[in-house]
Amino acid sequence: MSQRRTTAILERAGLDDLVEVLRAQGRTVIGPTVRDGAVVLAELTAASQLPFGWGTQVEAGRYRLVPRTDGAAFAHTTGPQSWKAYLHPEREKLWSADRTADGQLTVTDERPPRPSYAFLGVRPCDLRAIAIQDRVLAGGRYRDRDYEERRSGAFLVVAECTEPGATCFCASMGSGPGADEGFDLALTELVDEAGHRFLVRVGSDAGGELLSAVAHRPADPGTDTAAHHAVDAARERMGRAMPPVDLRTLMGGSLDADRWDDVAARCLTCGNCTMVCPTCFCTTTEEVTDLSGDHAERWQRWDSCFDLDFSYLQGGPVRASARSRYRQWMTHKLSTWYEQFGSSGCVGCGRCITWCPVGIDITEEAAALHDELAERLRQDERTEPER
Ligand code: SF4
Ligand code: SF4
Known part of the structure; x- marks a missing residue:
């Protein structure tokens, strides 16, 4: 209301x-x-x-x-x-x-x-x-x-x-x-x-x-x-719109989409999108010491799922490719955020589009994923054997 x-x-x-x-x-x-x-x-x-x-x-x-x-x-x-x-x-x-x-x-x-x-x-x-x-x-x-x-x-x-x-x-x-x-x-x-x-x-x-x-x-x-x-x-007069589909179903059905290769070819994995996003919240902590070794400090700073270190586990990053890192970010924003926090992680502010140095657009990527998933479902229907 x-x-x-x-x-x-x-x-x-x-x-x-x-x-x-x-x-x-x-x-x-x-x-x-x-x-x-x-x-x-x-x-x-x-x-x-x-x-x-x-x-x-x-x-x-x-x-x-x-x-x-x-x-x-x-x-x-x-x-x-x-x-x-x-x-x-x-x-x-x-x-x-x-x-x-x-x-x-x-x-x-x-x-x-x-x-x-x-x-x-x-x-x-x-x-x-x-x-x-x-x-x-x-x-x-x-x-x-x-x-x-x-x-x-x-x-x-x-x-x-x-x-x-x-x-x-x-x-x-x-x-x-x-x-x-x-x-x-x-x-x-x-x-x-x-x-x-x-x-x-x-x-x-x-x-x-x-x-x-x-x-x-x-x-x-x-x-x-x-x-x-x-x-x-x-x-x-809103400049853009998210496709009017169930985004959780879309992202869940798009884990193996070819579109991730397309976006990975453009994404610099700079993490700008996560820095400007008003909901991204990840941090890391780091310790620094002076040269004498008598003074140490602990700092907290923003971290980004686009950093290789972010998913470093036992000898290497879990998400080594740009494809997997962009997919992780977008899937979390639009889908798995619901499971964690009960809402979308995206509020449609558009900052990640404006401040992406190569102009990657989350609404365009969602529309492309939707088209690809719809085409895949159509093909599956055509090849499904008659019972
Ligand atoms: S700002 Fe753009 S280029 Fe940088 S990580 Fe995000 S999507 Fe990739
Ligand atoms: S449009 Fe969504 S994902 Fe992009 S910066 Fe704004 S809240 Fe974050």
Whole structure:
């Protein structure tokens, strides 16, 4: 059931208030901003740092910033980072150990302090991705204490999508372009003859309290309708779609598909797709020592199923070929993730398509696998002996 309870309208100045109040509450506000030719996530000290007047053009293996004349703040698609950069950081020192003069060891917990985060401008697909990482890292038998501590107090302000990118396919994964639950506040940005404004919906008590502390006015039916239409129109203009088939059956029936050779001929096994994916969660730990041997550190960093070391067991990697590694990644995302965590591992954000250096497209690969499996089943039917 869609939670589309309209509560208020924020003007542009209300967005300034929002950031100020969140910071006054002691929160570290993270949101999109323009840096190095991309919309990236960074700490914001003022709403003016949002990417007002910037949009993005994306395609397989391609990302460009493009100026916009309407001054919209959230008219861009997902950038190279996702919120896991803050909740489940790429690299983190866990502890260090030092040898003392009397030959003993002292061990120091090096985990940095946990900020109280507010995430501003979370896309609906990324909101779903956070829920998926909640399940993976904090919802099962083995829990990541560091993730839980970062996530527990995080305040989430969603920005619904009205400008989908050419690599987005959240509509076909049921994770966008609108948001129904899991947020504190949800914004829908509108820039039209009635002005630049944000329709706000409240999703939690904390969201309601925050809204009461910032300048706002009651929502009018015209803005409410316009916001609904903008999100519905985005759904219709989605750049890509996953084939409308049972993906679990498809992947289960495609283990020996010829298509894996085709993708392996293109895949560089660079692992970019896993680094940018908002749900990929694998990490490894490594120890480093200084030259004296008196100081050692343990670090945790993201790992990738595209690395040969990832599946190294007793003398060699289990998945030595590019074929087996791409198949593992895609099959896990679309199929075996359900067995492990009860949902798809893909939210249709399109990042793995945009940031793949050779433009491999998970929706195109799924469609090709579907065609190959359908053809194989047709052939099997033709060759099946009559009883
Ligand atoms: S699919 Fe693309 S991004 Fe992923 S490992 Fe292969 S080349 Fe790299
Ligand atoms: S597999 Fe690709 S489209 Fe799906 S969530 Fe990961 S990066 Fe986004």
